[in-house]
Amino acid sequence: MTWTAPSPAIIDDILSQTRFDANGLISAIAQDPDGTILMLAWMNADALRETLETGRVCYWSRSREKLWRKGETSGQQQQLLEARLDCDMDAALFIIRQTGVACHTGRRSCFYHGVTPDGLQDTMQPEIDPAVLYGR
Amino acid sequence: MTWTAPSPAIIDDILSQTRFDANGLISAIAQDPDGTILMLAWMNADALRETLETGRVCYWSRSREKLWRKGETSGQQQQLLEARLDCDMDAALFIIRQTGVACHTGRRSCFYHGVTPDGLQDTMQPEIDPAVLYGR
Numbered sequence: 001m002t003w004t005a006p007s008p009a010i011i012d013d014i015l016s017q018t019r020f021d022a023n024g025l026i027s028a029i030a031q032d033p034d035g036t037i038l039m040l041a042w043m044n045a046d047a048l049r050e051t052l053e054t055g056r057v058c059y060w061s062r063s064r065e066k067l068w069r070k071g072e073t074s075g076q077q078q079q080l081l082e083a084r085l086d087c088d089m090d091a092a093l094f095i096i097r098q099t100g101v102a103c104h105t106g107r108r109s110c111f112y113h114g115v116t117p118d119g120l121q122d123t124m125q126p127e128i129d130p131a132v133l134y135g136r
Numbered sequence: 137m138t139w140t141a142p143s144p145a146i147i148d149d150i151l152s153q154t155r156f157d158a159n160g161l162i163s164a165i166a167q168d169p170d171g172t173i174l175m176l177a178w179m180n181a182d183a184l185r186e187t188l189e190t191g192r193v194c195y196w197s198r199s200r201e202k203l204w205r206k207g208e209t210s211g212q213q214q215q216l217l218e219a220r221l222d223c224d225m226d227a228a229l230f231i232i233r234q235t236g237v238a239c240h241t242g243r244r245s246c247f248y249h250g251v252t253p254d255g256l257q258d259t260m261q262p263e264i265d266p267a268v269l270y271g272r
Contacts, residue, residue: 004253005253006251006252006253006254006255007253010253010254010255013255014251014255014256017256027163027176029165029173029176031171031173034171035167035170035171035172036171037165037167037173037229039222040163040165040222040227052251082250082251083250083251084247084248084249084250084251084259085247085249085251085256086175086176086246086247086248086249087239087240087241087243087246087248087249088246089249091176091246091247093173093247103223104223105223107223110222110223110224110227111220111221111222111227111229112220112222112223113220113221113222113223113225114218114219114220115142115150115188115218115219115220115221116142117140117141117142117143117146118142118146119142119146119149119150120150120153120221123220
């Protein structure tokens with residue numbers, strides 16, 4: 001399964017139907033083909049356009065206020081397999097092939113704080129040392 | 137698998153670690169145990185507390201500006217099985233048992249607008265007539 005990019009005109013049409021919020025963003029979920037939810041981040045129109053055009057996932061970093069080409073620093077890229085928008089067109093789901101791990105902590109998924117009767121507990125161990133990922 | 141609620145003190149502790157945004161919200165993903173992502177919505181602190189206390193998923197409706205006890209009108213409730221927060225504590229993942237369908241269009245999941253080379257296409261058919269769900 002590989003990504004076949006729609007034409008620029010089709011992407012324009014999809015973007016025109018997308019309901020970006022007051023900050024110009026939609027929520028974007030990245031999911032492994034096995035069903036594991038890897039992360040939730042944000043896209044503005046440029047990030048969504050780049051993702052659909054290139055088949056490589058690009059988010060909008062709210063903290064850095066710039067396009068965040070996932071894996072640009074860490075090498076942990078995301079190749080797009082499928083993209084879907086939700087009923088009210090303000091959230092997107094991306095089925096992706098993750099190189100390495102999705103989380104900056106070195107864990108496979110960002111959703112590792114499990115709620116238990118005793119409070120939050122780590123449900124996942126890091127697979128890679130973040131110092132290796134970010135060259136610190 | 138059923139939900140065991142943490143004590144009120146533990147829930148207070150979890151809420152104190154949760155990073156609600158400027159509008160007091162976090163993103164909340166609902167996922168079926170089979171991996172299917174059913175919907176993405178929002179929770180404020182009260183909605184997250186009620187969800188963790190009762191084991192019945194309660195969102196915050198941004199359009200109606202009130203607690204949204206999922207299924208209150210439609211009967212399509214969500215029973216909590218597992219809850220997880222992400223690395224930066226501003227998004228939550230809920231593994232839930234969905235009664236009926238998650239989407240107000242009568243589809244199982246809200247993420248049914250598939251991006252194809254020809255534009256957006258419905259990838260899912262409604263299972264229930266919304267008129268039946270909402271008594272119109």
